[in-house]
Amino acid sequence: MIGRDSAGCNINSYAAYIEGKERYTTSYIDVNNSPLYPFGYGLSYTNFKYGDLSVNKTELHGDDELKVRTTVTNMGKYPGEE
Numbered sequence: 001m002i003g004r005d006s007a008g009c010n011i012n013s014y015a016a017y018i019e020g021k022e023r024y025t026t027s028y029i030d031v032n033n034s035p036l037y038p039f040g041y042g043l044s045y046t047n048f049k050y051g052d053l054s055v056n057k058t059e060l061h062g063d064d065e066l067k068v069r070t071t072v073t074n075m076g077k078y079p080g081e082e
Contacts, residue, residue, distance in 0.1 A: 046076025 049072070056067040072082050 044080050044082075046074055046078040046080040048080070048082045049073045049075045 050070050051073070052069075052071040054069045057064065060066055074080055074082075
């Protein structure tokens with residue numbers, strides 16, 4: 001299918017059959033067709049609970065650093081990283 005995207009740019013998109021599998025591709029001339037992130041990036045299959053927040057200072061002056069601590073507890077069935 002040849003047409004225009006929402007910004008009015010010409011596009012050429014089609015479903016290609018490669019090794020018996022249908023794959024959607026686009027043909028923008030200034031953008032590659034690879035994903036920005038690997039599959040599953042940013043997903044978590046568990047839940048976390050945050051609590052016991054504390055800070056080392058109540059006021060900051062100049063180049064002071066603020067240090068924050070909290071407790072993170074995995075509340076789900078699966079291991080995870082946070």
